[in-house]
Amino acid sequence: MTVLAGTTRGLFRIDNGEASPVLDAKGVRELVRIGSRLFAGTSGGLYVSDDCGTTWVSSSLPTATVWQVRGSVDGQTLYAAVEPTGLYRSTDAGNSWQAVESIHAVSGATDWCIPVEPRMAARARALVVDPINPDRVWVGVEVGGVVFSEDGGKSWTHVLPGGNPDIHMLFPDPAKPNVLYVSTGYGRLDGVAPMIEGNAGVFRSTDGGRNWSYAWKGITPRYSRPMCVDSRAPYSLTVACAPTAFSSVKEDDGAKAMLLQSTDGGETWRSLCDIAHSPSPTNFHGLSVHPDSPGDVLTGTDSGEVWHVTSKQQWTRIAQGLPAVLAVLAA
Numbered sequence: 001m002t003v004l005a006g007t008t009r010g011l012f013r014i015d016n017g018e019a020s021p022v023l024d025a026k027g028v029r030e031l032v033r034i035g036s037r038l039f040a041g042t043s044g045g046l047y048v049s050d051d052c053g054t055t056w057v058s059s060s061l062p063t064a065t066v067w068q069v070r071g072s073v074d075g076q077t078l079y080a081a082v083e084p085t086g087l088y089r090s091t092d093a094g095n096s097w098q099a100v101e102s103i104h105a106v107s108g109a110t111d112w113c114i115p116v117e118p119r120m121a122a123r124a125r126a127l128v129v130d131p132i133n134p135d136r137v138w139v140g141v142e143v144g145g146v147v148f149s150e151d152g153g154k155s156w157t158h159v160l161p162g163g164n165p166d167i168h169m170l171f172p173d174p175a176k177p178n179v180l181y182v183s184t185g186y187g188r189l190d191g192v193a194p195m196i197e198g199n200a201g202v203f204r205s206t207d208g209g210r211n212w213s214y215a216w217k218g219i220t221p222r223y224s225r226p227m228c229v230d231s232r233a234p235y236s237l238t239v240a241c242a243p244t245a246f247s248s249v250k251e252d253d254g255a256k257a258m259l260l261q262s263t264d265g266g267e268t269w270r271s272l273c274d275i276a277h278s279p280s281p282t283n284f285h286g287l288s289v290h291p292d293s294p295g296d297v298l299t300g301t302d303s304g305e306v307w308h309v310t311s312k313q314q315w316t317r318i319a320q321g322l323p324a325v326l327a328v329l330a331a
Contacts (some may be wrong), residue, residue, distance in 0.1 A: 244284050
């Protein structure tokens, strides 16, 4: 199996434990297959591969930092979420792109930001596109909330899951139409929320994103970021979490991160961590479904490792010595 690892300093192809650079780009934080094409979202633009990740070419997307790309089941209609907050749409499998300017007209959008000193621009970092009807699209903004459209971006509805605008990842449930999951943090437009239950974690919507309930009760750590959902039964929902946004392998006591999984739509959770990762001294940034077995995942760490983690808490390292890994994908 070939694995692609997006890192802070380029994209690597991993074959039999050997990693080879295939794209020189900073901040490769998105790797996704849509139709027959692979896409890599980076801090220097969007790249496309038509040969399973061996070679890459720059897309015509006219923006620098690309956080996520999603599309319809046929791979023709695509959306790209970018920083600063913006949305682009392609109707030709990613060969050309047009800005969806209406997202900037959402009420309150001018106040969206990353609440640090000095303030940073917010970013559209999460996307869900209805695979059958690409006019239905959801966008997660850090820090701003979730906006969704049912008419291709002509109009938008703005919501805050549980009152939380600090959106990290959005995923649909493949078995239940209108069920969505979102991972969140403690960021607020006016600073940082108290680090208590309910202010960070996973939320679930059962009505297409209009209303949300907290699906992280009793779970620590609460700051949740990477997420993936398996398209095979039992449709495992896997989430990586850590105490704070800054949890890192560089801390004296490590990142204290965890991998948790639910097979009942977020009603209950169990750890995927083995003894050495309970909690993990390294933080998890890349996370995707493993193709071999339902419930298995691939994950990348801030220490430059890539792991295969099974649903039975078995960990196999498949690469090490890389820059911090931000995204992983079985090619």
